[in-house]
Amino acid sequence: MPPENSASRALITAAVMLAVVMQVLDLTIVNVALPHMMGSLHANSDQITWALTSYMVANVIILPLTGLLVERYGQRKLMLWSVVGFVIASALCGQSHSLAEIVLWRFIQGIFGAALAPVGQTIMLGAYPPEKRGQAMAILGIGIMLGPILGPTLGGYLTDTLSWRWVFYVNIPFGIMAFLLMQMVPDSGKSAHPRPVDWLGFALMAVGFGALTAVLSLGDQEDWFSSRTIIILTLLTFLGLFFFVWRSLTVAHPVVDLRLLRDRNLSIGSLGIGIFGLALFGTMVILPIMLENLIRYEAFTAGLVMAPQGFGAMLAMMLAGRLLGRGINPRNIVIAGIVFGAYGSWLTTQYNLDISPGWVIWPGFIRGIGFGLITIPLFTLAFSTLSKAQQAEGSGIFNLMRTLGGSIGIAVVSTVMTQETQVGWSQMGGHINAFNPNLQNYLYAAGLTPNATTWQVMGNLLLNSQASMRGILDAFMLVLWGFLAMLPLILLLKKPKAVVAPDGAPGR
Template identity: 35%
Template sequence: MATPEQKQDAGQGTDKLDKGVLKVAVVVILGAIMAILDTTVVNVALQALTIEFETSFDTVQWIVTGYMLALATVIPVTGWACDRFGTKRLYLLAIALFLIGSMLAGLAWSIESLILFRVVQGLGGGMLMPAGMTIMTKAAGPHRVGRVMAVLGVPMLLGPIGGPILGGWLVDSVSWRWIFYINVPIGIIALLLAWRLLPKDDPEPAERFDFVGMVTLSPGLAALIYGVSNIPSAGGVQATSVWLPTLAGIVLIVGFVLRALRIENALIDLRLFRDGTFSVSVVTMALFSVAFFGAMLLLPTYFLLVRGETALQAGLLLAPQGIGAMITMPLCGRLADKIGAGKVVLPGLVLILAGMGMFTQVGSDTPYWQLLLALFVMGLGMGATMMPIMSAALQTLTSKMVARASSALNIIQQTAGAVGSAVMSIILAGLLAGKFGVPTSDGQLAATAAIANPATREQASVMAADSFASTFVWAVVLIAVCLVPALFLPKRPPEPPVEDGPGQGSDQPASPVLTH
């Protein structure tokens, strides 16, 4: 009779993913490709959309901000809904919602309708990755989670490279509408395969979900960002379009916090912040996301507006950043487990500062080799920061708190990224308007027209490049501030946490880790 050790060895010897698991993996990867590509494919189209809808950059960025806020909204719902309705049903719903949003976004007739349909798309996209991860983990079993992560990591690594290139090609060769229509055939195939191949699972008893928290936090953040983003065009904080949504947003957010401190199963469990390592990691992640994701919105626009590149060329020029991240992400993830996240994140932030610092000096004729090198260095730094920060946040928590913490981290990351996109676009729009002597809403269009005119091209390009350089200074400052909390990240390998320790929330139910 086999001993428990022999049984364990035998189980570990069968960690190869079998045919059934691989079929499930195909379905999940298709969903992941749609969700991840759609977070990167749009950035290179923002300049074309600004011209198409005759709007400003601080307005068109809501195509990105609205999508990210929608992602943040549904991430915490996914774990509860997987139990309540079953993972297969939820995954089918997520694909269908993403498909509907994609088709409607492609049919958009105004900037307002496009932003609305992007929100619909984000509600579906936000559920695809967490639900897919849950399905894969259940199908493969706990002893094969490492291989599952490796499979799901492929689209995560290739998305930042392929997304801008695909988006650029579609914008140049077909139409901006096809950056959304391209999801339709992929989504239909994914929907059919999910219906046929995913194992059926029955709903299970689910804990009570904080719907009130969901309908106060995200709308509160959206109202706050909207109000602040109106400051340049409204001429100050005294305008009703500024103070009213800002005040409403603050009231909703404060209401969410006060309620979350008093109830069980809050949307974001604020008791997690009793853990010092988690708190430091969250602050680092939030500052990093504001600066980095905000800067990522600006990079393709610089190539399109200042350098006159096509959308496809802009996508190709961004590839070094994705390549850099692809090199360091898997290496630094393992390294953080061996030597401590702090020793990996700090050098990563320094690399990002070095690369982004180049863009604070960018001009209208900066050599391309310098720009590509800077992007590659930024990519190396990004791969060394994002995952180690998230790992550090979870390493001192009990297993019963990890799912809640993972959900909270993803909400904060997406929300901070949305804030960064809005803030950086507001700064750029204001600077362009000031340079070209027009209202904020006309800054980018005025710059585009002046650069297109041969008589004013050279001077206009210099003025626009100076606006981008000044905006990147703000991103560098925020990344530099990240160094302060990062100094307090763990500098030793993680140790298994003491289960049921004081303040760790041992009364929380276990649930699968959901990542996006």
């Protein structure tokens, strides 16, 4: 039963918000610190993204177990242990001195952080009476969007004034406050007859998804299928996912009930949210590298110019909630979001090394509007044809695809950046020679003479930066195509039944 005391409800809300914001903040606060982490941990731009990918892989593996863990340990105990584990892993991330260390502790951090958002959502729904649950989800949605707003700015400030390690240490005070307030959360208690865990299916899923992410992240470094490691990982991916799907369709209590994907809206909606995850997290990887490594922004400045994307998303989410409440067809809202997201991404494909901060702020704000208009309506469409009994299992699939899409998106975008940078360097480098009259005219116009020093400057500075910019533009183009790929999927979704607006008027 929801607590009658509004003060108790406020404390429960604060506890859940602190835990969820801490977890969401960690997804974005690390991004602006990546260029600084590269130097400290002796990693290149492709390798350092493992600090993001390992976290998301752990989320993918643990998310399907959330319901089973709640049945065995109860909501409050699971949240308390998750907060404690998350804080300890954050402290260990902060003291890392090698790439292997940060990847390990980020993986453990992702294991403990996976349950915070879904269990927090369940606690919030239970704390509010039915007529106020929409308000509870709106509050939680604003908290979730604080991550993209505060993350880059706070991460930049901490990195510039202290060090990149403080983007992890900052979780400690948040976690302590969340742990103390979580004592007010009523415990749901253990289930008298918890479902059995399909450990074999869980192991197959972990092997399949883990190997897939490793292939995408290591493929470019290992020259793809000329490497024995990549071949072995690809075989593990195929075998793990094949037998995971087979087992999920044949056992009585699978880890993920893939039989629900017979529902067209859930299957298409889950695929759409996976592509959305690619666009969202891919963008959050590209921008800090471009702003700090190529345009030479300080981390705090990079965070400031990235923050408007979060503001745009938060405003659009509130607008989408109001439009859905008035009965507007969610398909139309998602299509509008795709248009905004694609236009904002197209603007980024026009970037060069001389752009002003406004060229980062406005496309980011427009793209953020697209993110906000897509999220809630797509969730509504995916669940509109499911029965109430199926929604919990459907939520596991939907969240799994969103996180998996983000994990794959980070790996793919990083590979595209690295590969296309090498292609650009080779193509443009061929024109830098003493026999190119256009280059000689450029040097004379700039007051330079074609000597050995000039060739070194051209090769080491200008060519490297221009080639890196080309790789980044190709990665932005991939994000643009991600948005466009969502459009035909949305048109295939069934239109949900008419919704009754809050004032009792029939929905449009």
